[in-house]
Amino acid sequence: MLKRRKYLFIILMAFSIFFTVTFTGCNNQKSDSQIPSASGTLTIVGSTAMQPLVEEAATKFQTKNPRVQIVVQGGGSGTGLTQVAQGAADIGNSDISAYEKEGIEVSQLKGTKVCVVGIAVVTNPNCKIKNLSKKQLKDIFTGKIINWKEVGGSNQKIVLVNRPKGSGTRISFKKFALDGVEEAKGMESDSSGVVRQIISNTPGAVGYLALPYINETVNMVSIDGYTPTKENITGGIYPVWAYQYMYTKGQPAGLKKAFIDYMLSTEVQTTIVPNLGYISITAMKVTRGN
Amino acid sequence: MAKSSFSFKTNSWLIKRKRYHEIGGKTLAFICAAMVIILTLALVYFIGTKGLAAFFINKVSFKEFFLSTEWWPDRPLIEGGPKVGALSFIIGSLVVSMLAVLVSAPLSIMVAVFMVEIAPAWGQRLLQPAIELLAGIPSVVYGYIGLILLVPFIRDYIGGNGFSVLAGFLVLAVMILPTIISVSTDSLRSLPHQWKEAAFALGSTHWQAIRLVLLPAARSGIITGIVLGLARAFGEALAVQMVIGNTRKIPTSILDPVMTLTSAITMDMGYTTTGSLWNNALWTMSLILLGLSFFFILTIKVVSKKGGRY
Numbered sequence: 001m002l003k004r005r006k007y008l009f010i011i012l013m014a015f016s017i018f019f020t021v022t023f024t025g026c027n028n029q030k031s032d033s034q035i036p037s038a039s040g041t042l043t044i045v046g047s048t049a050m051q052p053l054v055e056e057a058a059t060k061f062q063t064k065n066p067r068v069q070i071v072v073q074g075g076g077s078g079t080g081l082t083q084v085a086q087g088a089a090d091i092g093n094s095d096i097s098a099y100e101k102e103g104i105e106v107s108q109l110k111g112t113k114v115c116v117v118g119i120a121v122v123t124n125p126n127c128k129i130k131n132l133s134k135k136q137l138k139d140i141f142t143g144k145i146i147n148w149k150e151v152g153g154s155n156q157k158i159v160l161v162n163r164p165k166g167s168g169t170r171i172s173f174k175k176f177a178l179d180g181v182e183e184a185k186g187m188e189s190d191s192s193g194v195v196r197q198i199i200s201n202t203p204g205a206v207g208y209l210a211l212p213y214i215n216e217t218v219n220m221v222s223i224d225g226y227t228p229t230k231e232n233i234t235g236g237i238y239p240v241w242a243y244q245y246m247y248t249k250g251q252p253a254g255l256k257k258a259f260i261d262y263m264l265s266t267e268v269q270t271t272i273v274p275n276l277g278y279i280s281i282t283a284m285k286v287t288r289g290n
Numbered sequence: 291m292a293k294s295s296f297s298f299k300t301n302s303w304l305i306k307r308k309r310y311h312e313i314g315g316k317t318l319a320f321i322c323a324a325m326v327i328i329l330t331l332a333l334v335y336f337i338g339t340k341g342l343a344a345f346f347i348n349k350v351s352f353k354e355f356f357l358s359t360e361w362w363p364d365r366p367l368i369e370g371g372p373k374v375g376a377l378s379f380i381i382g383s384l385v386v387s388m389l390a391v392l393v394s395a396p397l398s399i400m401v402a403v404f405m406v407e408i409a410p411a412w413g414q415r416l417l418q419p420a421i422e423l424l425a426g427i428p429s430v431v432y433g434y435i436g437l438i439l440l441v442p443f444i445r446d447y448i449g450g451n452g453f454s455v456l457a458g459f460l461v462l463a464v465m466i467l468p469t470i471i472s473v474s475t476d477s478l479r480s481l482p483h484q485w486k487e488a489a490f491a492l493g494s495t496h497w498q499a500i501r502l503v504l505l506p507a508a509r510s511g512i513i514t515g516i517v518l519g520l521a522r523a524f525g526e527a528l529a530v531q532m533v534i535g536n537t538r539k540i541p542t543s544i545l546d547p548v549m550t551l552t553s554a555i556t557m558d559m560g561y562t563t564t565g566s567l568w569n570n571a572l573w574t575m576s577l578i579l580l581g582l583s584f585f586f587i588l589t590i591k592v593v594s595k596k597g598g599r600y
Contacts, residue, residue, distance in 0.1 A: 076560030086564070104563055159451050165364055166561020166568075182362075187453060187547055188536040190557050201442065202451050 039067030040255045046073075046080015046093030047168055048191055049117055049210040050244045054093060054263075056272050061262050068255065076190075077101075077168035084247045085109060090256050092247040095168030095210075110252065111245040114263045116279040118211045118228040118241045119173050122196075122218040124203055129153045131222045137177060140206060143184030148204060160186025161198050161207035172242035173208045177223065208240075212277035230279055236286030243288070244278070334580070341577025344570035350374055355574060361538050363558075363568035374571040378540045380578065382548040385541065386455055386530065387523035390462035395516050397463075398470035399505070402512075405471075406478040407500050425468035433529030436461040441533055450545030453535025458548065461529050466519035473518060477511020478504060513593045521586040525579065527552035551575045 044054055051074050058070040075083075077094040081104050084092030095117065098106045121137065123129060127148055132140070139145040140158060148156045162183060163170040169192065174180060189195045192213045199205040200217035211228060214220055220227070223240065232238035252260050262268060269280040344350045358375025365372050405413050436457055445452030481504060489499035505512070527550075535547025536557060549557075555572050562569035 074560075078561030078563060082563045101563065157451075164557045164561060165361075166558060185538050188538070188549070188557055190560070198453075202445070202453075204451070 039065070041069040041071070042091065042255050042259060043089045044070065044072045044091040044093060044246075044259075045075055045083045045089040046091075046247075047077045047095045047244065048074040049095050049169055049212070049242075050093040050114075052212055053115070053244070053272060053276050053278055056276065057263055057268050058259075060268075060272070061259060070259070074191075076166060078166045081109070081247060084249055087249060090248070091252075091259070094245045094247060095242045096171050097243070097245065098247060100171065108249055109247045110250060111247045112252070112260050112264070113243045113281050114246050114260070115244050115269070115273050115281050116233065116241050116284055117244055117277075118230075118233045118238065118279065119169055119177070119208055120211060120214060120228045120240070121177070121206065121221040121223065122199055122209050122214060123206045123221060124199055124201075125217065125219045126203055127153055127156065127206075127219060129219070129221055131225055134177070134179075134224055137223060138179070138181055141178055141183045142181055156204040159202055159205040160184060161195055161202075161205050162186045162188050163192070163195065163208075164188050164190055168242065169208065169210055173240060176242075177208070177240045210277075214277070230274075230283070233279055234283045234285050241279070243281075337573065337577050337580050340570065340573035341580075342574070344374065344567065344574045348567040348570055350567070350571070355571070356380070359538070359540060363562075363571060372567055374567065376551070376554070376571070376575060376578075378538050379549050379551045379554040379575065381540050382455075382534070383524060383550040383552070386458045386462060386534065386548065386550055387520055389455070389459035389544070390466060390523045391516060391520050393459065393463040394466050394519060395470055398467055398515070398519075399474055399512060401467075401471050402474035402478055403500055403505070405475055407496070407504065421468045421471055424464070425472075429465065429526060429529040430532075432461050432465055433532035436529065436533040444545070448545065450543075451535070451547070453533060453547045455534065455541050455544045455546060455548050458530050458534040458550075459544075461533055462523045462526060465526060465529060466522050469522055470512075470515040470519040473515030474508070474512045477508040477515070480511070481507050510594050510596065514590045517586050517590050517593070521583055524582055524586075525552065527556050531556060551579055 042058075044058070051072065055072045058072050062068055062070055073089075077096050078101060080089070080092035080094045081098055081101050082092075083089040085104055085108070092109075094101075094111075098104050098109050098111060121132065129148065129151060132151060136145065136151050140151070141160065143160075145151060146158055148154055148158060160183070167190075170183075174183065187198065189198060192209055195207050196209060196213055196215070196218055199207050199209075209218070222228070223238070226232050226238045228238050228240070233241050246260055246263065248256050248260070251257075264281070269282060273280045344355065345352065355374060355376055357377055358373065359378040360373040360375045361378070362373045401417065405417050440457045440460060441452035443452075444450065444454060444457055448456070485503055485507060486499050489503040490496075494502065530550055531553035534550065534553065536549045536553055537547040538549050538554075539546070541548045555575050558568065559572055562572060
């Protein structure tokens with residue numbers, strides 16, 4: 001009698017598990033193939049430089065399409081590319097092109113340039129330097145100049161604050177500001193927010209940040225006399241900027257396409273993008289290849 | 291008649307049920323134990339294969355990994371190819387956690403003595419919750435306090451830019467205090483009280499009894515506590531990462547910034563792609579951490595066997 005009850009219980013459990021699995025399975029299939037834009041879930045992973053923008057856009061998109069659920073995660077450009085290539089994420093955000101990333105099967109990834117972000121050299125606010133030549137910048141970041149007085153500042157030791165080697169911001173900064181020379185070993189911090197915090201608190205600190213992260217707690221420096229304003233970047237005068245890519249596995253379709261199209265829409269490109277300090281892709285007068 | 295046959299029936303039914311529960315309970319416990327064992331073995335296998343891939347698939351030499359400080363995992367072939375020398379992280383981890391233990395161990399042992407011998411009543415009542423609180427504070431909070439208070443203090447009053455080995459081991463020293471204190475306290479408390487009485491009978495003072503009888507007798511427990519503290523210090527990532535300045539160089543003074551194995555892993559893991567040399571090198575560092583924790587466990591086993599139960 002007791003045994004029978006136990007068996008019944010086990011059978012019930014088995015049934016419930018079976019049904020949960022099949023039903024959730026059905027749901028997934030439906031959202032993937034059937035309905036194009038109105039409902040479903042979307043997982044977006046990658047670049048922390050793009051994260052504020054994508055989060056903001058996702059919130060707006062979800063208010064318009066209440067049956068859509070979008071999850072936006074950071075993790076870095078490399079993570080974004082890897083996860084989308086493995087199929088773990090629907091969209092991978094990256095500030096570097098997939099071609100620059102080792103170990104990624106580029107052929108199956110489709111990248112869309114969503115916007116542009118400028119990268120500026122920043123120092124501790126006590127350092128009154130307003131401009132550095134590219135030569136000085138290179139000498140500072142390769143460790144040839146170790147004191148601010150050598151470039152016209154006060155007698156203060158220079159403290160380098162870097163992002164880690166795989167950071168999209170670091171890769172772009174190295175490529176366009178330092179012409180590819182290897183940086184000297186400095187402090188490293190794995191997020192732009194912490195870099196800003198360290199630079200604003202440490203006397204003599206210098207580093208680089210994407211423009212959306214820059215505020216009054218740090219001192220922005222121009223390069224060769226050019227400040228990273230929108231005009232200087234779109235006109236190609238200020239060289240240190242990066243495309244912000246959204247990668248999908250294969251051509252974007254369904255909800256993925258709907259969201260990427262939304263990112264490129266006039267609404268996002270003229271409101272959220274400039275408000276957060278990014279530059280609209282349509283505003284660019286110069287282009288770069290992949 | 292009818293009554294007795296009924297009671298007999300219930301009895302056999304009860305026995306049956308008991309046996310059923312007996313088997314059921316044992317099976318459940320066995321399954322759980324087996325799952326944990328399988329999980330552990332699977333983890334070791336996974337980290338092992340991943341960690342050795344850098345050597346056997348990417349053909350990095352042991353010499354380069356353990357004895358070089360050049361960390362250029364993404365250098366293109368035309369510039370000389372990638373290099374993954376982890377020496378500076380290994381030294382960083384060793385230096386920071388050893389110094390933390392050096393600071394923390396004497397302090398903890400004294401606190402344990404105070405709690406067990408000198409002020410067992412009110413010392414215990416006051417210190418026990420304090421230690422439990424220390425153990426319960428999440429590591430990110432320790433790191434944050436270190437970042438906001440300790441780093442500027444070192445920068446302004448001692449030197450350097452604040453992010454340093456010094457800040458790292460001070461934060462760690464506080465974090466491992468509860469571990470060493472509680473294990474040492476247990477070990478001191480479990481000593482037979484006759485030993486202390488014998489020491490008194492032979493004319494020793496209280497302090498002499500503590501120093502010459504109780505502490506040596508509790509040695510193995512205290513060492514176990516220290517090794518556990520060391521293991522915790524080695525494995526700590528977050529709090530340390532926030533205050534050590536993460537510079538891939540071997541430090542020459544305690545005011546230099548440094549990088550540990552754990553912070554090197556968390557710093558880079560988001561950017562690497564599965565199967566690349568860079569990714570595999572991070573797994574090798576994980577394997578080193580795993581190997582070290584095996585080593586620590588082994589040390590504890592050896593020490594507690596040698597020292598006996600007391």
